[in-house]
Amino acid sequence: MKAKSTVLITGASTGIGAVYADRFAKRGHDLVLVARDLARLEALSERLRRETGANVDILQADLTDEVELAGVESRVRDDARIGILINNAGASAAGGFADQTPDDVAKLISLNTTALTRLVSAVTPRFVKAGEGSIINIASVVGLAPEFGLTVYGATKAFVLFLSQGLQLELGPKGVYVQVVLPSATRTEIWERSGRDVNTLPAVMEVDELVDAALVGFDRRESVTIPPLPDADQWKVFDAARQSMIPNYAQVHAADRYQPEKALAS
């Protein structure tokens, strides 16, 4: 029987990534865990080796550091055992846009979008050649709702959603499965790390429930998984509205409301 593929998980030292590590180890996969905090990665890998017998490798890396990111890129590019990439590492930033410095926003973009995209780019040729492989990208419902006021964070997550949808169209026919997961507020350190008290939020999902739900979507080969959304048809209606506009973009002339003579008259 073919061995189960190894799973590389970014941001595996705590939170959502650590639960993914636990679940995939219990499913019989070997792991490569990536994050900055070596002590936490070692503690998790020791527990998982002991409890599940999985082989667990650690790659200590700051994904906002070009050189360290390049090391992780090489690993996903060259290690043919890695058949599942989970792009989970991410952060939010404290305050509103006016409080954030150019360096704050650049760091967020670098972790949440650039690192994620580079890792997908590094692994894709190998997956396409093999005609198989899975990519799980962790986005957020914030990427659908500028109303939440997490503007740059939400913009990075909208990028992850768009990227994943584009990859689904491009890579799906080549045998590569891409899932994008949109959690809502989940009890992890991300809130504290970005200066927010999770206990002030109206509703918070526990991290085990979030990951187990996301894995139900993964097992169904769902493309977009929104664990907290009660009515899946709402997403379908939203996406259908978006798609219904596509044929209308091909126009030689601007819409009537932008014709200067008509705009003046109205």
Ligand SMILES: NC(=O)c1ccc[n+]([C@@H]2O[C@H](COP(=O)([O-])OP(=O)(O)OC[C@H]3O[C@@H](n4cnc5c(N)ncnc54)[C@H](OP(=O)(O)O)[C@@H]3O)[C@@H](O)[C@H]2O)c1
């Ligand atoms: N929790 C929520 O409410 C929520 C909601 C929607 C989406 N999400 C998304 O879910 C994903 C996981 O977040 P979480 O809630 O589990 O957050 P978390 O508990 O803060 O964990 C974030 C993980 O990313 C790693 N990380 C952070 N900065 C890094 C860097 N520069 N280089 C490498 N690793 C880095 C952290 O490890 P080290 O500190 O050891 O590096 C940690 O393992 C993120 O993409 C987040 O945007 C979370």
